[in-house]
Amino acid sequence: MSAVVTERPTVRVGAFGNAKALSCRECGHQVGLGPFYACPECFGPLEVAYDFPHVTREEIEAGPRNIWRYKALLPVPSDIEESPNTEPGFTRLLQARNLARELGLAKLWVKDDSTNPTNSFKDRVVACALSAARELDAKVFACPSTGNLANAVAAAGARAGIKTVVLIPSNLEQPKQVNSAVYTEQLVAVNGSYDDVNRLASEIAGEEDGWAFVNVNVRPYYAEGSKTLGYEIAEQLGWRLPDQIVIPVASGSQLTKVDKAFQELIALGLVEDKPYRVYGAQATGCSPVSTAWRDDAPAIRPVKPDTIAKSLAIGNPADGIYVLDICRRTGGAVEDITDEQVREGIVLLARTEGIFTETAGGTTVGVLKKLVETGQLDPDLETVVINTGHGLKTLDAVAGSVGPAATIEPTYAAFTTTGIA
Missing domain, CATH: 3.40.50.1100 (Rossmann fold)
Incomplete structure (x- = not known):
């Protein structure tokens, strides 16, 4: 499977739904739909371009309670539900009142993707x-x-x-x-x-x-799946966009595709056009994008990862430069926190909202806290944070930080010595 061959392979009609071509994100050159990922003209990254039909909210809402309700907006065939797959998506969007109160935010939502089939986005x-x-x-x-x-x-x-x-x-x-x-x-x-x-x-x-x-x-094609996070957030908010959103950054693809989803929803008239701010979250031990943001650098300098947030440990992020572009365009920012702050973020989300997140989610919550404390995020605006995975996947990260408050004999007298009652 070549990166730069431009002849369209033989595929069935409608194999990629309403997708029309692969378009270079740098120079705009287009190639046929196929197993290609680099532009033959400038070697820039390719992404899917579409001829979208007229799509209504009612048509989407009538679809299955998974990502295929948005199949008209994805590079998949119209009969995608008939092919065996794990049917992910349409995960819960929870209003995080306790965490909002803790951080001094007016309104906060957690998009909890830990409930997907393998417990991550x-x-x-x-x-x-x-x-x-x-x-x-x-x-x-x-x-x-x-x-x-x-x-x-x-x-x-x-x-x-x-x-x-x-x-x-x-x-x-x-x-x-x-x-x-x-x-x-x-x-x-x-x-x-x-x-x-x-x-x-x-x-x-x-x-x-x-x-x-x-x-x-x-x-x-793979990257387009992240758009469904943006679609769902807008739909679950009553077909509107949040004012602010905080997204973990590994390769950066998730952040760029959530922004793409918001832009598509606006273009299709499915949501009202409004300003929104996008923020990226990294761990300090692997923070090439936040470092570039802080230095106002035009490019990403690769790093050697050294962090407990292993799901974010990509030292040379493919979409890093596009993350910078989006955060600058929307008035957001990219921040990073230490491993200890990642652990604190995991525990904070668990003890305020009953959501056990992995290290990527701990990073996102910890960065949210830092953004509020440093005045980079407006506490009066409606905010969404994305939890990308379940904490059972990264137990070691907090195993040494939490545990029994006391170990006692099975008597009431022993219990009273704990000071818990």
């Missing part, structure tokens, strides 16, 4: 990538991953009955390794960082025919 993007892999007649469904993507790809591949191979850094959290290995025998641990694993995946994709690497040679 990655199920969304993988469902779109799987559809593309099917239409391109791929024989192997694969990915390099920091953990959540590996879980989602392994589960989706099992459901679809396709051979699945996932590559992960060998130092990945044990729960995430188990959550992948239970679905597939082809789990490969690589000695190195995620960036090393990603380079290996790119090499394999260039050498092996019939392999669909979700975030390499079918990346344009």
